[in-house]
Amino acid sequence: xxxxxxxxxxxxxxxxxxxxxxxxxxxxxxxxxxxxxxxxxxxxxxxxxxxxxxxxxxxxxxxxxxxxxxxxxxxxxxxxxxxxxxxxxxxxxxxxxxxxxxxxxxxxxxxxxxxxxxxx
Amino acid sequence: xxxxxxxxxxxxxxxxxxxxxxxxxxxxxxxxxxxxxxxxxxxxxxxxxxxxxxxxxxxxxxxxxxxxxxxxxxxxxxxxxxxxxxxxxxxxxxxxxxxxxxxxx
Amino acid sequence: xxxxxxxxxxxxxxxxxxxxxxxxxxxxxxxxxxxxxxxxxxxxxxxxxxxxxxxxxxxxxxxxxxxxxxxxxxxxxxxxxxxxxxxxxxxxxxxxx
Numbered sequence: 001x002x003x004x005x006x007x008x009x010x011x012x013x014x015x016x017x018x019x020x021x022x023x024x025x026x027x028x029x030x031x032x033x034x035x036x037x038x039x040x041x042x043x044x045x046x047x048x049x050x051x052x053x054x055x056x057x058x059x060x061x062x063x064x065x066x067x068x069x070x071x072x073x074x075x076x077x078x079x080x081x082x083x084x085x086x087x088x089x090x091x092x093x094x095x096x097x098x099x100x101x102x103x104x105x106x107x108x109x110x111x112x113x114x115x116x117x118x119x120x
Numbered sequence: 121x122x123x124x125x126x127x128x129x130x131x132x133x134x135x136x137x138x139x140x141x142x143x144x145x146x147x148x149x150x151x152x153x154x155x156x157x158x159x160x161x162x163x164x165x166x167x168x169x170x171x172x173x174x175x176x177x178x179x180x181x182x183x184x185x186x187x188x189x190x191x192x193x194x195x196x197x198x199x200x201x202x203x204x205x206x207x208x209x210x211x212x213x214x215x216x217x218x219x220x221x222x223x224x225x
Numbered sequence: 226x227x228x229x230x231x232x233x234x235x236x237x238x239x240x241x242x243x244x245x246x247x248x249x250x251x252x253x254x255x256x257x258x259x260x261x262x263x264x265x266x267x268x269x270x271x272x273x274x275x276x277x278x279x280x281x282x283x284x285x286x287x288x289x290x291x292x293x294x295x296x297x298x299x300x301x302x303x304x305x306x307x308x309x310x311x312x313x314x315x316x317x318x319x320x321x322x
Contacts, residue, residue, distance in 0.1 A: 009319060011242070032178070043242050061174040069173040072181030083245070108248045111227045111319060119320045 004115035006030060006037040011045040012120070014063035015055065020048050023120035024066055028073055036074045037118065040110055041099075046084040051094050068096055079110060121146055132213075132220050139217025147215045155215075159203050165189055166216040176213040176221035226250050228315035229278070232257035232322050235269035239321040249277030252315055254308065255300075256283040259321075260292045263300045270297035283308060 008030075010023040030037050041049060053062040070076070082101035085091070092101055102110070111117060126138055131150060133139055144163060148155045155163075169177050169185055177185060179197065187195020194200075200208035209221050229251060233239050240262060247253060253273065255263050262269035263282045273280055280300040287293045287302065296302070303311065312318060 011239075028178075032180070043238065065172070065174040069175065069177075069181060072177070072184045074180065104245050108246055111246065111317065112248065114317065117227070117317050117319050119318075 003035055005113075006035060006116045006118060007040055007110055007114035008037040008118045008120070009040045009042055009045075009111075010048065010120045011042040013044045013047040014053070015058065015060070019120045020045070020063060023118075024063075026118060026120070027070070027075055031073045031075050034074075036077075038077045038079065038110065038114060039070075039075065040079045040081070040102075040107065041084075042081045042107070043084050046080055046088060046090060049080065049095055049099065050090070064096075070096075071098065079107070081107065130214075130220065133217045136217060136219075143217060144215050147217070151211060151215070153204070153211075153215070159215075161190065161194075162186070162200065162203055162208075162212055163216045166212050166218060170216070170218050176218040177209055178221050179207070179209045182209045182212070226252075226315055226317070228311050228318045229253045230318065230320045231255050231259035231262065232320075234258040235262045235267065240269065243319075243321045244272050244276060246319075247273075247276040247278045251276075251278040252281065252311055253278050254281045254283065254303065254311060256286050256308075258290075260287045260290050263287065263292055263297050265295045265297040267297070270300075273297075274299055281307070281311065 008023060008027050010020055012019040014020040027037050027039060048063050048067065051064060053064040055062050076098055078096065078099040079102045080095060080099050082103050085101055122138060122143055126134055128134055131147070133143065145155060153159070165186060166176070182200065183195055183197050186200065197208070204211040213219070213221055229243050229247060231240055231243055231253065243253070260282045262273060263280065264270055274297065281303045282292065282296065282300055284302045284304050287296065293302065
């Protein structure tokens with residue numbers, strides 16, 4: 001029996017609350033146990049992907065830079081809400097390599113197609 | 121030589137900017153390690169990793185990053201263990217003047 | 226098939242996201258301030274009805290809000306046991322808050 005698949009849904013901007021950071025911590029923890037989750041950036045969650053983040057002034061790490069390190073932890077499946085991307089005038093060129101924009105039908109399929117959903 | 125107050129109770133450097141190769145020698149000596157060229161190569165790599173990702177790597181990403189940057193022969197945990205025995209990610213980060221890696225499960 | 230839970234009021238963007246992604250065959254449970262989306266005649270209730278998902282409200286929250294008195298057609302009322310039964314029937318859950 002193969003390991004259960006986990007979809008981690010992250011839907012908040014990176015710095016206003018600790019949810020986005022907690023989602024990353026959960027993803028890294030799962031990856032450390034050889035259960036790398038699929039990540040879905042939904043709604044305001046796509047704002048985590050903005051390039052050019054410099055959080056040194058608010059005393060924390062650039063969220064985008066931590067996201068960029070995910071492939072080294074074995075997490076390489078990133079899906080991004082294309083409607084939210086368009087709403088914030090972001091394009092595929094702004095995304096980390098390997099991140100795939102997906103439409104609503106594809107998001108519904110992701111939600112239904114994983115064994116577990118972890119929401120943040 | 122930096123005073124003891126420059127380090128936290130686990131021996132990690134408090135201020136990133138205090139680091140220099142001489143400080144690395146001091147940190148390594150405290151761990152009983154004499155730094156050779158192979159050590160320096162990994163220390164530089166750890167500092168590059170930190171500059172790129174703003175975090176110290178856990179073991180698994182460190183191994184992958186080594187494989188990526190230094191080639192498959194050095195991208196092995198056994199190689200890193202031979203340089204920084206015990207916990208290479210933690211010990212290497214310490215000597216490279218970086219914060220203790222979190223997500224070290 | 227996914228169980229969605231919503232605990233925020235209808236004006237909250239999370240309800241809009243939920244509506245976008247709700248699929249026929251999914252279930253939706255409204256709780257807390259989420260129960261206002263089940264007000265008969267409201268825009269939110271119409272949009273939910275159009276989703277094709279099975280709609281539920283949590284009884285205590287709907288009663289507290291006065292929504293039970295004017296519940297939209299097609300919304301069923303569930304108690305705590307019903308909530309647990311839903312989570313058993315739908316192993317995948319997405320919470321919108």
